Amino acid sequence: MTAAFSVSAATAPQLAEAVARIADLAAKLGRSRDEVLVPEELHFASGVPLDVVRALLQGRPAGEPDIHKRFRQRLDLLHETYLKENGRKFSHGEIARQSGISRQQVQAMLGGDRRPTMDHCSRLERFFGRPAGFLQSEDTEALSCALAAVEKSLLQEYQEHSERGALAAAPAGPRRPSLYERHGVDGIALRAALLPDQGRTRLLEWLDNYMDERAAEGEQDPAGGTR
Numbered sequence: 129m130t131a132a133f134s135v136s137a138a139t140a141p142q143l144a145e146a147v148a149r150i151a152d153l154a155a156k157l158g159r160s161r162d163e164v165l166v167p168e169e170l171h172f173a174s175g176v177p178l179d180v181v182r183a184l185l186q187g188r189p190a191g192e193p194d195i196h197k198r199f200r201q202r203l204d205l206l207h208e209t210y211l212k213e214n215g216r217k218f219s220h221g222e223i224a225r226q227s228g229i230s231r232q233q234v235q236a237m238l239g240g241d242r243r244p245t246m247d248h249c250s251r252l253e254r255f256f257g258r259p260a261g262f263l264q265s266e267d268t269e270a271l272s273c274a275l276a277a278v279e280k281s282l283l284q285e286y287q288e289h290s291e292r293g294a295l296a297a298a299p300a301g302p303r304r305p306s307l308y309e310r311h312g313v314d315g316i317a318l319r320a321a322l323l324p325d326q327g328r329t330r331l332l333e334w335l336d337n338y339m340d341e342r343a344a345e346g347e348q349d350p351a352g353g354t355r
Contacts, residue, residue, distance in 0.1 A: 143268060144187055146275045153282040157289060164278060172209060174274040175202035175258075176267045184271055195264055199249070200240055202263050206256040207238060227255040 151161040165185060171178045183190040193201065211217060220238065224231040229251055236242035237252075244252070249263045256262075262270070 139268070140184075140187065140189070143184055143272060143275070146272065146279060147185060150275065150279050150282060153279070153286055157282065157286055164282060165275075170271060170274045170278075172205070173277065174267075174270040175205055175262055176271050176274075177201060180267055181271060184268065190267065192266055192268075196243055198267070199237075199244055199263050203238065203252065206252075206258065210256045223252075223255060227251040 147165065150164055154161055154164045167178055167181045167185065170176070170181050174181070176184075180190040207217060220235045221231050223229070224234045227234070229248060233242060233248070237244055237248065244263070250260065253260055253262050259273070
């Protein structure tokens with residue numbers, strides 16, 4: 129299971145900012161915006177209708193269906209695309225047995241005759257291997273989470289790219305390259321963005337200490353005296 133969708137919906141400006149960041153990262157990697165922001169892939173990742181994905185990526189309002197219609201759209205998508213090894217859809221009975229929901233309830237939800245409970249949503253999300261909140265989160269929030277996964281992947285790719293560049297530019301010799309030489313400014317910043325809060329705090333503390341040490345060294349002249 130991937131990380132759960134958050135509760136609050138993303139705003140249109142936040143989506144636009146995420147799209148801009150992703151396009152900038154793609155450009156740094158020599159790729160176009162269209163290569164990394166593929167509406168069809170975001171549609172399957174988020175469950176948001178394809179036409180809505182396209183509208184939101186372009187900054188256009190797309191409306192928001194009521195929660196029951198949204199649930200139906202996403203459950204139908206999962207039922208059509210989450211297939212068995214033989215390429216066939218799971219039957220109502222198979223979904224029921226593996227999710228712990230009765231067959232009658234599964235059939236009624238897929239037919240639009242029954243509104244789901246939170247427990248139904250949780251069980252179905254686990255069965256289909258989707259994050260918590262997938263079946264009910266608002267379209268903007270669902271797309272925001274899908275964009276976050278794209279951005280994280282590009283950050284990791286760009287971090288590796290920056291590290292390779294920094295290592296290639298580092299002077300040759302037997303000594304171990306410093307953190308700066310191994311990662312460069314971009315690499316350090318991108319690595320920090322991928323860390324959990326605790327790790328990010330530790331890295332910032334290290335950077336503060338490093339800068340203090342460099343400042344102290346700068347106060348001494350080459351002969352060891354002070355300026």
